[in-house]
Amino acid sequence: MKVFETLGKYFLFIGIVFSRPQQWKRFWKQFFFEVNSLGINSLPIIMIISLFMGAALTIQTAYNITSPFIPLYAVGLATRDSILLEFSPTIISLILAGKVGSSIASELGMMRVTEQIDALEIMGVNSGSFLVLPKILAAIFINPFLIVISMFLGMAGGLIFGLLAGVVSTHEFVYGLQYAFVPFYVSYALIKTVVFAFLITSISAFFGYYAEGGALEVGVSSTKAVVYSSIILLLANYLLTQMMLS
Amino acid sequence: MIEVQHISKSFSGRKILDDVSLVFETGKTNLVIGGSGSGKTVLMKCLVALYTVDEGDILYDGRQFSKSTEEDKRLLRKDFGMVFQGGALFDSQTVWENVAFPLQMFSSMHESEIKDRVEFCLNRVNLNAAYQLYPSQISGGMKKRVAIARAIALNPKYLFCDEPNSGLDPKTSIVIDNLIQEITEEYNITTVVNTHDMNSVLEIGQKIIYLNKGQKWWEGDKNSILETDNKEVNDFVYASELFQRIRKASQKL
Ligand SMILES: Nc1ncnc2c1ncn2[C@@H]1O[C@H](COP(=O)(O)OP(=O)(O)OP(=O)(O)O)[C@@H](O)[C@H]1O
Ligand SMILES: [Mg+2]
Numbered sequence: 001m002k003v004f005e006t007l008g009k010y011f012l013f014i015g016i017v018f019s020r021p022q023q024w025k026r027f028w029k030q031f032f033f034e035v036n037s038l039g040i041n042s043l044p045i046i047m048i049i050s051l052f053m054g055a056a057l058t059i060q061t062a063y064n065i066t067s068p069f070i071p072l073y074a075v076g077l078a079t080r081d082s083i084l085l086e087f088s089p090t091i092i093s094l095i096l097a098g099k100v101g102s103s104i105a106s107e108l109g110m111m112r113v114t115e116q117i118d119a120l121e122i123m124g125v126n127s128g129s130f131l132v133l134p135k136i137l138a139a140i141f142i143n144p145f146l147i148v149i150s151m152f153l154g155m156a157g158g159l160i161f162g163l164l165a166g167v168v169s170t171h172e173f174v175y176g177l178q179y180a181f182v183p184f185y186v187s188y189a190l191i192k193t194v195v196f197a198f199l200i201t202s203i204s205a206f207f208g209y210y211a212e213g214g215a216l217e218v219g220v221s222s223t224k225a226v227v228y229s230s231i232i233l234l235l236a237n238y239l240l241t242q243m244m245l246s
Numbered sequence: 247m248i249e250v251q252h253i254s255k256s257f258s259g260r261k262i263l264d265d266v267s268l269v270f271e272t273g274k275t276n277l278v279i280g281g282s283g284s285g286k287t288v289l290m291k292c293l294v295a296l297y298t299v300d301e302g303d304i305l306y307d308g309r310q311f312s313k314s315t316e317e318d319k320r321l322l323r324k325d326f327g328m329v330f331q332g333g334a335l336f337d338s339q340t341v342w343e344n345v346a347f348p349l350q351m352f353s354s355m356h357e358s359e360i361k362d363r364v365e366f367c368l369n370r371v372n373l374n375a376a377y378q379l380y381p382s383q384i385s386g387g388m389k390k391r392v393a394i395a396r397a398i399a400l401n402p403k404y405l406f407c408d409e410p411n412s413g414l415d416p417k418t419s420i421v422i423d424n425l426i427q428e429i430t431e432e433y434n435i436t437t438v439v440n441t442h443d444m445n446s447v448l449e450i451g452q453k454i455i456y457l458n459k460g461q462k463w464w465e466g467d468k469n470s471i472l473e474t475d476n477k478e479v480n481d482f483v484y485a486s487e488l489f490q491r492i493r494k495a496s497q498k499l
Contacts, residue, residue, distance in 0.1 A: 023351055115334035118296050123348050124323040 016128035030134035039142030050150040054157030062167035076176020083154040093196035101204035105225035108208030109218035139197040253302030280457035286440040327402030333389040367395040
Protein backbone atom coordinates (compact mmCIF):
# COMPACT_ATOMS: atom_id res chain seq x y z
CA MET A 1 0.00 0.00 0.00
CA LYS A 2 2.83 2.36 0.98
CA VAL A 3 4.29 1.91 -2.48
CA PHE A 4 1.16 3.20 -4.18
CA GLU A 5 0.92 6.09 -1.76
CA THR A 6 4.50 7.13 -2.47
CA LEU A 7 3.97 6.68 -6.19
CA GLY A 8 0.87 8.87 -6.09
CA LYS A 9 2.72 11.51 -4.11
CA TYR A 10 5.55 11.39 -6.66
CA PHE A 11 3.20 12.00 -9.59
CA LEU A 12 1.52 14.87 -7.75
CA PHE A 13 4.97 16.29 -7.12
CA ILE A 14 5.79 16.08 -10.83
CA GLY A 15 2.55 17.98 -11.46
CA ILE A 16 3.65 20.75 -9.11
CA VAL A 17 7.13 20.90 -10.60
CA PHE A 18 6.01 21.12 -14.22
CA SER A 19 4.12 24.34 -13.98
CA ARG A 20 5.01 27.52 -15.73
CA PRO A 21 7.88 29.43 -14.04
CA GLN A 22 6.63 32.56 -12.30
CA GLN A 23 9.66 34.54 -13.41
CA TRP A 24 11.51 33.57 -16.59
CA LYS A 25 14.62 35.62 -15.89
CA ARG A 26 15.14 33.79 -12.61
CA PHE A 27 14.40 30.48 -14.28
CA TRP A 28 17.08 30.88 -16.95
CA LYS A 29 19.61 32.10 -14.42
CA GLN A 30 18.95 29.01 -12.31
CA PHE A 31 18.90 26.75 -15.37
CA PHE A 32 22.40 27.75 -16.46
CA PHE A 33 23.63 27.56 -12.92
CA GLU A 34 22.38 23.96 -12.76
CA VAL A 35 23.81 23.08 -16.19
CA ASN A 36 27.13 24.03 -14.71
CA SER A 37 26.77 22.45 -11.30
CA LEU A 38 25.01 19.22 -12.34
CA GLY A 39 26.64 18.83 -15.76
CA ILE A 40 29.96 20.55 -16.33
CA ASN A 41 31.14 19.77 -12.82
CA SER A 42 30.63 16.06 -13.46
CA LEU A 43 32.85 16.12 -16.53
CA PRO A 44 36.17 15.18 -14.87
CA ILE A 45 34.81 12.04 -13.21
CA ILE A 46 33.01 11.03 -16.39
CA MET A 47 36.17 11.49 -18.47
CA ILE A 48 38.31 9.39 -16.16
CA ILE A 49 35.76 6.60 -15.85
CA SER A 50 35.09 6.47 -19.59
CA LEU A 51 38.75 6.23 -20.53
CA PHE A 52 39.42 3.33 -18.19
CA MET A 53 36.13 1.64 -18.94
CA GLY A 54 37.04 1.60 -22.64
CA ALA A 55 40.51 0.37 -21.78
CA ALA A 56 39.27 -2.53 -19.68
CA LEU A 57 36.65 -3.49 -22.26
CA THR A 58 39.17 -3.62 -25.08
CA ILE A 59 41.77 -5.60 -23.20
CA GLN A 60 39.21 -8.06 -21.82
CA THR A 61 37.71 -8.67 -25.25
CA ALA A 62 41.12 -9.12 -26.83
CA TYR A 63 42.23 -11.65 -24.23
CA ASN A 64 39.01 -13.57 -24.59
CA ILE A 65 39.34 -13.98 -28.32
CA THR A 66 41.41 -17.13 -28.58
CA SER A 67 39.98 -18.65 -31.74
CA PRO A 68 42.05 -17.87 -34.84
CA PHE A 69 38.81 -17.68 -36.90
CA ILE A 70 37.66 -14.47 -35.19
CA PRO A 71 39.36 -11.46 -36.79
CA LEU A 72 41.09 -9.01 -34.44
CA TYR A 73 38.97 -6.08 -35.62
CA ALA A 74 36.13 -7.70 -33.67
CA VAL A 75 37.76 -6.16 -30.60
CA GLY A 76 37.02 -2.66 -31.90
CA LEU A 77 33.50 -3.66 -32.87
CA ALA A 78 32.70 -5.23 -29.51
CA THR A 79 34.14 -2.28 -27.61
CA ARG A 80 32.11 0.15 -29.71
CA ASP A 81 28.80 -1.61 -29.29
CA SER A 82 29.23 -2.22 -25.55
CA ILE A 83 30.07 1.44 -25.01
CA LEU A 84 27.24 2.75 -27.19
CA LEU A 85 24.58 0.42 -25.90
CA GLU A 86 25.27 0.11 -22.21
CA PHE A 87 28.45 1.48 -20.76
CA SER A 88 28.07 5.13 -21.63
CA PRO A 89 24.32 5.65 -21.27
CA THR A 90 23.67 3.27 -18.39
CA ILE A 91 26.82 3.07 -16.29
CA ILE A 92 27.61 6.78 -16.56
CA SER A 93 23.99 7.59 -15.67
CA LEU A 94 24.28 5.32 -12.65
CA ILE A 95 27.36 7.20 -11.56
CA LEU A 96 25.51 10.47 -12.04
CA ALA A 97 22.65 9.07 -9.96
CA GLY A 98 25.12 8.76 -7.12
CA LYS A 99 26.82 12.09 -7.59
CA VAL A 100 23.98 14.34 -8.73
CA GLY A 101 21.20 12.50 -6.89
CA SER A 102 22.75 12.80 -3.47
CA SER A 103 23.60 16.44 -3.98
CA ILE A 104 20.07 17.34 -5.12
CA ALA A 105 18.42 15.42 -2.29
CA SER A 106 20.63 16.86 0.42
CA GLU A 107 20.36 20.40 -0.88
CA LEU A 108 16.56 20.30 -1.01
CA GLY A 109 16.33 18.34 2.25
CA MET A 110 18.41 20.94 4.02
CA MET A 111 16.22 23.71 2.60
CA ARG A 112 13.17 21.85 3.82
CA VAL A 113 14.29 21.31 7.40
CA THR A 114 15.62 24.85 7.80
CA GLU A 115 12.23 26.19 6.61
CA GLN A 116 13.68 27.83 3.49
CA ILE A 117 11.08 26.03 1.38
CA ASP A 118 8.35 27.29 3.72
CA ALA A 119 9.78 30.79 3.39
CA LEU A 120 9.48 30.53 -0.40
CA GLU A 121 5.90 29.27 -0.14
CA ILE A 122 4.96 32.15 2.18
CA MET A 123 6.19 34.65 -0.37
CA GLY A 124 3.85 33.09 -2.92
CA VAL A 125 6.57 31.22 -4.79
CA ASN A 126 5.74 27.78 -6.18
CA SER A 127 8.76 26.26 -4.48
CA GLY A 128 8.54 22.91 -6.27
CA SER A 129 8.69 24.45 -9.69
CA PHE A 130 11.12 27.17 -8.66
CA LEU A 131 13.68 24.82 -7.14
CA VAL A 132 13.27 21.59 -9.08
CA LEU A 133 12.28 22.41 -12.65
CA PRO A 134 15.62 24.05 -13.53
CA LYS A 135 17.45 20.99 -12.20
CA ILE A 136 15.41 18.49 -14.20
CA LEU A 137 15.57 20.46 -17.43
CA ALA A 138 19.27 21.22 -17.00
CA ALA A 139 20.07 17.53 -16.61
CA ILE A 140 17.90 16.59 -19.60
CA PHE A 141 19.74 19.21 -21.63
CA ILE A 142 23.33 18.57 -20.58
CA ASN A 143 23.46 14.81 -19.96
CA PRO A 144 23.31 13.81 -23.66
CA PHE A 145 26.45 15.91 -24.24
CA LEU A 146 28.15 14.21 -21.31
CA ILE A 147 27.24 10.80 -22.67
CA VAL A 148 28.49 11.59 -26.17
CA ILE A 149 31.78 12.77 -24.69
CA SER A 150 31.91 9.58 -22.67
CA MET A 151 31.39 7.48 -25.82
CA PHE A 152 34.28 9.10 -27.65
CA LEU A 153 36.56 8.86 -24.65
CA GLY A 154 35.61 5.25 -24.05
CA MET A 155 36.61 4.29 -27.58
CA ALA A 156 39.74 6.42 -27.38
CA GLY A 157 40.64 4.74 -24.10
CA GLY A 158 40.17 1.35 -25.73
CA LEU A 159 42.51 2.26 -28.55
CA ILE A 160 45.20 3.86 -26.41
CA PHE A 161 45.34 1.17 -23.75
CA GLY A 162 44.86 -1.60 -26.30
CA LEU A 163 47.95 -0.36 -28.12
CA LEU A 164 49.90 0.01 -24.89
CA ALA A 165 49.00 -3.55 -23.94
CA GLY A 166 49.91 -4.67 -27.44
CA VAL A 167 46.65 -6.54 -27.98
CA VAL A 168 45.41 -4.64 -31.07
CA SER A 169 46.78 -2.52 -33.86
CA THR A 170 45.44 0.93 -34.72
CA HIS A 171 44.36 -0.24 -38.14
CA GLU A 172 42.34 -3.24 -36.90
CA PHE A 173 40.77 -1.39 -34.00
CA VAL A 174 39.64 1.59 -36.08
CA TYR A 175 38.37 -0.73 -38.78
CA GLY A 176 36.38 -2.55 -36.11
CA LEU A 177 34.96 0.70 -34.76
CA GLN A 178 33.53 1.45 -38.20
CA TYR A 179 32.50 -2.06 -39.16
CA ALA A 180 28.74 -2.72 -39.40
CA PHE A 181 27.91 0.47 -37.53
CA VAL A 182 24.21 0.86 -36.61
CA PRO A 183 23.41 4.60 -36.28
CA PHE A 184 20.21 3.75 -34.41
CA TYR A 185 22.32 2.64 -31.44
CA VAL A 186 23.30 6.25 -30.87
CA SER A 187 19.69 7.44 -30.91
CA TYR A 188 18.81 4.59 -28.61
CA ALA A 189 21.57 5.60 -26.20
CA LEU A 190 20.53 9.25 -26.22
CA ILE A 191 16.86 8.43 -25.63
CA LYS A 192 17.90 6.33 -22.66
CA THR A 193 20.09 9.13 -21.38
CA VAL A 194 17.26 11.64 -21.45
CA VAL A 195 14.89 9.27 -19.65
CA PHE A 196 17.54 8.51 -17.03
CA ALA A 197 18.31 12.20 -16.54
CA PHE A 198 14.64 12.83 -15.82
CA LEU A 199 14.39 9.88 -13.43
CA ILE A 200 17.55 10.70 -11.48
CA THR A 201 16.76 14.36 -10.94
CA SER A 202 13.04 14.02 -10.27
CA ILE A 203 13.36 11.06 -7.89
CA SER A 204 16.17 12.62 -5.86
CA ALA A 205 14.36 15.95 -5.76
CA PHE A 206 11.26 14.15 -4.53
CA PHE A 207 13.08 12.57 -1.60
CA GLY A 208 14.83 15.83 -0.68
CA TYR A 209 11.76 18.02 -1.05
CA TYR A 210 9.68 15.91 1.33
CA ALA A 211 12.41 15.33 3.92
CA GLU A 212 11.22 15.84 7.48
CA GLY A 213 13.12 16.35 10.69
CA GLY A 214 16.75 17.34 10.95
CA ALA A 215 20.25 16.64 9.66
CA LEU A 216 19.88 12.92 10.27
CA GLU A 217 16.75 12.65 8.12
CA VAL A 218 18.38 14.70 5.39
CA GLY A 219 21.15 12.09 5.30
CA VAL A 220 18.61 9.29 5.16
CA SER A 221 16.64 10.91 2.36
CA SER A 222 19.82 11.48 0.39
CA THR A 223 20.70 7.80 0.67
CA LYS A 224 17.17 6.81 -0.32
CA ALA A 225 17.38 9.15 -3.30
CA VAL A 226 20.45 7.36 -4.64
CA VAL A 227 19.15 3.86 -3.95
CA TYR A 228 15.74 4.44 -5.51
CA SER A 229 16.96 6.36 -8.52
CA SER A 230 19.56 3.64 -9.25
CA ILE A 231 17.04 0.82 -8.98
CA ILE A 232 14.42 2.58 -11.07
CA LEU A 233 17.06 3.59 -13.60
CA LEU A 234 18.04 -0.06 -14.10
CA LEU A 235 14.41 -1.08 -14.31
CA ALA A 236 13.79 1.58 -16.95
CA ASN A 237 16.90 0.41 -18.76
CA TYR A 238 15.50 -3.08 -19.01
CA LEU A 239 12.10 -1.85 -20.21
CA LEU A 240 13.57 0.53 -22.80
CA THR A 241 15.91 -2.12 -24.14
CA GLN A 242 13.05 -4.55 -24.43
CA MET A 243 10.91 -1.98 -26.22
CA MET A 244 13.45 -0.44 -28.56
CA LEU A 245 15.80 -3.23 -29.53
CA SER A 246 13.50 -6.24 -29.77
CA MET B 247 -8.25 41.76 10.05
CA ILE B 248 -7.64 38.07 10.49
CA GLU B 249 -10.42 36.04 12.05
CA VAL B 250 -9.66 32.67 13.52
CA GLN B 251 -12.75 30.58 14.16
CA HIS B 252 -12.64 27.46 16.31
CA ILE B 253 -9.45 25.98 14.92
CA SER B 254 -7.94 22.77 16.23
CA LYS B 255 -4.74 21.05 15.22
CA SER B 256 -3.30 17.72 16.28
CA PHE B 257 -0.01 16.04 15.49
CA SER B 258 -0.17 12.24 15.57
CA GLY B 259 -3.06 12.25 18.02
CA ARG B 260 -1.59 14.93 20.29
CA LYS B 261 -3.80 18.00 20.40
CA ILE B 262 -1.63 21.10 20.02
CA LEU B 263 -4.31 23.71 19.32
CA ASP B 264 -7.66 23.21 20.99
CA ASP B 265 -10.66 25.16 19.68
CA VAL B 266 -8.93 28.52 19.36
CA SER B 267 -11.00 31.53 18.28
CA LEU B 268 -9.63 35.04 18.05
CA VAL B 269 -9.33 38.17 15.95
CA PHE B 270 -6.15 39.94 14.90
CA GLU B 271 -6.90 43.57 14.26
CA THR B 272 -5.66 45.77 11.44
CA GLY B 273 -3.35 48.66 12.31
CA LYS B 274 -2.39 47.05 15.60
CA THR B 275 0.45 44.86 16.72
CA ASN B 276 -1.24 41.70 17.92
CA LEU B 277 0.93 39.67 20.25
CA VAL B 278 0.59 35.99 20.93
CA ILE B 279 2.35 35.13 24.17
CA GLY B 280 2.75 31.94 26.12
CA GLY B 281 5.35 29.61 27.51
CA SER B 282 7.64 27.47 25.43
CA GLY B 283 5.66 24.68 23.78
CA SER B 284 2.29 26.38 24.24
CA GLY B 285 1.59 26.29 20.50
CA LYS B 286 2.49 29.78 19.30
CA THR B 287 4.52 28.64 16.32
CA VAL B 288 1.92 26.03 15.37
CA LEU B 289 -0.81 28.69 15.52
CA MET B 290 1.20 31.01 13.28
CA LYS B 291 1.88 28.25 10.77
CA CYS B 292 -1.84 27.45 10.70
CA LEU B 293 -2.57 31.13 10.06
CA VAL B 294 -0.38 31.15 6.96
CA ALA B 295 -1.54 27.64 5.94
CA LEU B 296 1.83 25.96 6.21
CA TYR B 297 -0.13 23.57 8.39
CA THR B 298 -3.68 22.66 7.48
CA VAL B 299 -6.07 22.94 10.39
CA ASP B 300 -8.08 19.87 11.40
CA GLU B 301 -11.15 21.95 12.17
CA GLY B 302 -12.22 25.57 11.95
CA ASP B 303 -11.78 28.48 9.58
CA ILE B 304 -9.35 31.32 9.03
CA LEU B 305 -10.60 34.45 7.29
CA TYR B 306 -8.49 37.27 5.88
CA ASP B 307 -10.60 40.41 5.71
CA GLY B 308 -13.61 38.20 5.26
CA ARG B 309 -12.01 35.92 2.67
CA GLN B 310 -11.78 32.21 3.43
CA PHE B 311 -8.13 31.23 3.42
CA SER B 312 -7.75 27.88 5.13
CA LYS B 313 -9.87 26.09 2.53
CA SER B 314 -8.83 27.95 -0.64
CA THR B 315 -6.98 26.43 -3.59
CA GLU B 316 -3.18 26.47 -3.94
CA GLU B 317 -3.49 29.14 -6.60
CA ASP B 318 -5.61 31.43 -4.39
CA LYS B 319 -3.30 30.83 -1.47
CA ARG B 320 -0.34 31.91 -3.56
CA LEU B 321 -2.17 35.03 -4.59
CA LEU B 322 -2.96 36.10 -1.03
CA ARG B 323 0.50 35.13 0.17
CA LYS B 324 2.04 37.81 -2.01
CA ASP B 325 0.66 40.18 0.65
CA PHE B 326 2.37 38.23 3.45
CA GLY B 327 5.65 38.94 5.16
CA MET B 328 6.91 36.36 7.58
CA VAL B 329 9.82 36.12 9.96
CA PHE B 330 10.45 32.50 10.94
CA GLN B 331 11.63 31.59 14.40
CA GLY B 332 14.85 30.24 12.88
CA GLY B 333 15.23 33.01 10.30
CA ALA B 334 14.90 30.70 7.27
CA LEU B 335 17.30 32.78 5.17
CA PHE B 336 18.28 31.36 1.79
CA ASP B 337 21.78 30.20 2.53
CA SER B 338 22.92 30.13 -1.08
CA GLN B 339 22.29 33.87 -1.28
CA THR B 340 24.01 36.85 0.31
CA VAL B 341 22.29 39.14 2.80
CA TRP B 342 21.63 41.60 0.00
CA GLU B 343 20.21 38.94 -2.34
CA ASN B 344 17.96 37.58 0.39
CA VAL B 345 16.28 40.95 0.84
CA ALA B 346 16.20 41.62 -2.90
CA PHE B 347 14.66 38.22 -3.66
CA PRO B 348 10.95 39.02 -3.11
CA LEU B 349 11.39 42.30 -4.99
CA GLN B 350 12.98 40.56 -7.96
CA MET B 351 10.34 37.85 -7.95
CA PHE B 352 7.19 39.87 -7.51
CA SER B 353 7.71 43.56 -8.12
CA SER B 354 8.08 45.40 -11.39
CA MET B 355 10.85 47.56 -9.95
CA HIS B 356 14.01 48.35 -11.91
CA GLU B 357 17.42 47.29 -10.62
CA SER B 358 18.15 50.74 -9.21
CA GLU B 359 14.82 50.95 -7.39
CA ILE B 360 15.39 47.47 -5.96
CA LYS B 361 18.82 48.57 -4.78
CA ASP B 362 17.34 51.59 -3.00
CA ARG B 363 14.59 49.53 -1.42
CA VAL B 364 16.98 46.85 -0.17
CA GLU B 365 19.25 49.48 1.36
CA PHE B 366 16.27 51.18 2.96
CA CYS B 367 15.06 47.94 4.54
CA LEU B 368 18.48 46.92 5.77
CA ASN B 369 18.94 50.39 7.24
CA ARG B 370 15.70 50.12 9.15
CA VAL B 371 16.94 47.01 10.93
CA ASN B 372 20.29 48.68 11.65
CA LEU B 373 22.25 46.54 9.23
CA ASN B 374 24.30 48.74 7.00
CA ALA B 375 27.37 46.60 6.61
CA ALA B 376 27.51 42.87 5.80
CA TYR B 377 25.60 43.14 2.52
CA GLN B 378 27.88 40.70 0.75
CA LEU B 379 28.11 38.12 3.51
CA TYR B 380 26.28 34.80 3.42
CA PRO B 381 23.91 33.73 6.22
CA SER B 382 26.51 31.26 7.52
CA GLN B 383 28.90 34.17 8.02
CA ILE B 384 26.70 36.39 10.19
CA SER B 385 25.54 36.17 13.81
CA GLY B 386 22.18 34.83 14.98
CA GLY B 387 20.86 38.29 15.78
CA MET B 388 21.93 39.59 12.40
CA LYS B 389 20.11 36.71 10.71
CA LYS B 390 16.93 37.70 12.52
CA ARG B 391 17.28 41.25 11.34
CA VAL B 392 17.91 40.20 7.73
CA ALA B 393 14.79 38.05 7.96
CA ILE B 394 12.81 41.07 9.15
CA ALA B 395 14.20 43.21 6.35
CA ARG B 396 13.20 40.52 3.84
CA ALA B 397 9.71 40.26 5.32
CA ILE B 398 9.00 43.98 5.01
CA ALA B 399 10.64 44.44 1.61
CA LEU B 400 7.42 44.15 -0.37
CA ASN B 401 5.29 46.22 2.03
CA PRO B 402 3.17 43.30 3.22
CA LYS B 403 -0.46 43.73 4.25
CA TYR B 404 -0.09 40.97 6.81
CA LEU B 405 3.11 40.67 8.81
CA PHE B 406 3.90 37.55 10.85
CA CYS B 407 6.86 37.51 13.20
CA ASP B 408 7.76 34.41 15.20
CA GLU B 409 9.89 35.68 18.07
CA PRO B 410 11.48 38.49 16.07
CA ASN B 411 13.77 39.57 18.87
CA SER B 412 14.83 36.37 20.53
CA GLY B 413 18.61 36.33 20.40
CA LEU B 414 18.92 40.09 20.11
CA ASP B 415 20.49 42.38 22.70
CA PRO B 416 18.02 44.57 24.66
CA LYS B 417 18.82 47.69 22.67
CA THR B 418 18.39 46.09 19.25
CA SER B 419 15.27 44.36 20.55
CA ILE B 420 13.67 47.69 21.23
CA VAL B 421 14.69 48.97 17.81
CA ILE B 422 13.03 45.94 16.21
CA ASP B 423 9.91 46.22 18.37
CA ASN B 424 9.53 49.87 17.49
CA LEU B 425 10.13 49.13 13.83
CA ILE B 426 7.35 46.54 13.83
CA GLN B 427 4.95 48.93 15.51
CA GLU B 428 5.88 51.82 13.23
CA ILE B 429 5.36 49.78 10.10
CA THR B 430 2.07 48.46 11.41
CA GLU B 431 0.68 51.92 12.07
CA GLU B 432 2.29 53.68 9.12
CA TYR B 433 0.90 51.26 6.51
CA ASN B 434 -2.14 50.19 8.53
CA ILE B 435 -1.32 46.49 8.25
CA THR B 436 -2.26 43.49 10.35
CA THR B 437 0.68 42.32 12.39
CA VAL B 438 0.94 39.16 14.45
CA VAL B 439 3.95 38.71 16.72
CA ASN B 440 4.81 35.62 18.76
CA THR B 441 6.91 36.40 21.78
CA HIS B 442 7.65 35.50 25.34
CA ASP B 443 9.64 38.63 25.99
CA MET B 444 7.88 40.81 28.58
CA ASN B 445 9.73 43.88 27.35
CA SER B 446 8.11 43.51 23.95
CA VAL B 447 4.76 42.90 25.60
CA LEU B 448 4.90 46.21 27.41
CA GLU B 449 6.48 48.00 24.48
CA ILE B 450 4.14 47.05 21.63
CA GLY B 451 1.32 44.96 23.11
CA GLN B 452 -1.65 46.75 21.59
CA LYS B 453 -3.54 43.51 21.65
CA ILE B 454 -2.35 40.45 23.53
CA ILE B 455 -3.49 36.84 23.37
CA TYR B 456 -2.19 34.49 26.02
CA LEU B 457 -1.94 30.87 24.88
CA ASN B 458 -1.72 28.06 27.37
CA LYS B 459 -1.61 24.39 26.43
CA GLY B 460 -3.00 25.19 23.01
CA GLN B 461 -5.97 27.15 24.28
CA LYS B 462 -6.69 30.86 24.31
CA TRP B 463 -6.42 31.51 28.00
CA TRP B 464 -6.63 35.27 28.22
CA GLU B 465 -6.98 38.32 25.99
CA GLY B 466 -6.17 41.97 26.68
CA ASP B 467 -3.54 44.63 26.10
CA LYS B 468 -0.31 45.90 27.64
CA ASN B 469 -2.11 47.76 30.40
CA SER B 470 -4.62 45.16 31.44
CA ILE B 471 -2.01 42.41 31.51
CA LEU B 472 -0.36 43.97 34.57
CA GLU B 473 -3.63 44.06 36.48
CA THR B 474 -5.31 40.81 35.57
CA ASP B 475 -5.97 38.30 38.31
CA ASN B 476 -5.69 35.33 35.93
CA LYS B 477 -3.24 33.06 37.71
CA GLU B 478 -1.42 31.64 34.68
CA VAL B 479 -1.01 35.05 33.08
CA ASN B 480 0.30 36.42 36.36
CA ASP B 481 2.79 33.59 36.66
CA PHE B 482 3.96 34.38 33.14
CA VAL B 483 4.20 38.13 33.63
CA TYR B 484 5.80 38.05 37.03
CA ALA B 485 8.12 35.14 36.36
CA SER B 486 11.19 37.34 36.47
CA GLU B 487 12.70 38.92 39.53
CA LEU B 488 12.64 42.28 37.78
CA PHE B 489 8.89 42.34 37.34
CA GLN B 490 8.29 41.07 40.87
CA ARG B 491 10.33 43.94 42.24
CA ILE B 492 8.48 46.44 40.09
CA ARG B 493 5.19 45.08 41.38
CA LYS B 494 6.34 45.31 44.99
CA ALA B 495 7.58 48.83 44.46
CA SER B 496 4.33 49.94 42.91
CA GLN B 497 2.29 48.31 45.70
CA LYS B 498 4.22 50.31 48.30
CA LEU B 499 3.28 53.58 46.64
N1 LIG C 1 5.55 19.41 13.11
C1 LIG C 1 5.24 18.98 14.34
N2 LIG C 1 4.97 17.66 14.56
C2 LIG C 1 4.64 17.23 15.79
N3 LIG C 1 4.55 18.00 16.88
C3 LIG C 1 4.78 19.32 16.73
C4 LIG C 1 5.15 19.88 15.46
N4 LIG C 1 5.34 21.20 15.62
C5 LIG C 1 5.12 21.45 16.92
N5 LIG C 1 4.78 20.34 17.59
C6 LIG C 1 4.44 20.27 19.03
O1 LIG C 1 3.53 21.30 19.31
C7 LIG C 1 3.78 21.88 20.56
C8 LIG C 1 3.82 23.39 20.42
O2 LIG C 1 4.94 23.74 19.66
P1 LIG C 1 5.24 25.22 19.21
O3 LIG C 1 6.44 25.17 18.35
O4 LIG C 1 4.02 25.84 18.66
O5 LIG C 1 5.60 25.93 20.60
P2 LIG C 1 5.92 27.46 20.83
O6 LIG C 1 4.82 28.01 21.63
O7 LIG C 1 6.21 28.12 19.55
O8 LIG C 1 7.22 27.35 21.71
P3 LIG C 1 8.55 28.27 21.68
O9 LIG C 1 8.24 29.47 22.48
O10 LIG C 1 9.56 27.40 22.37
O11 LIG C 1 8.88 28.54 20.28
C9 LIG C 1 5.07 21.28 21.07
O12 LIG C 1 4.74 20.38 22.11
C10 LIG C 1 5.65 20.54 19.90
O13 LIG C 1 6.22 19.32 20.32
MG1 LIG D 1 7.83 28.88 18.63
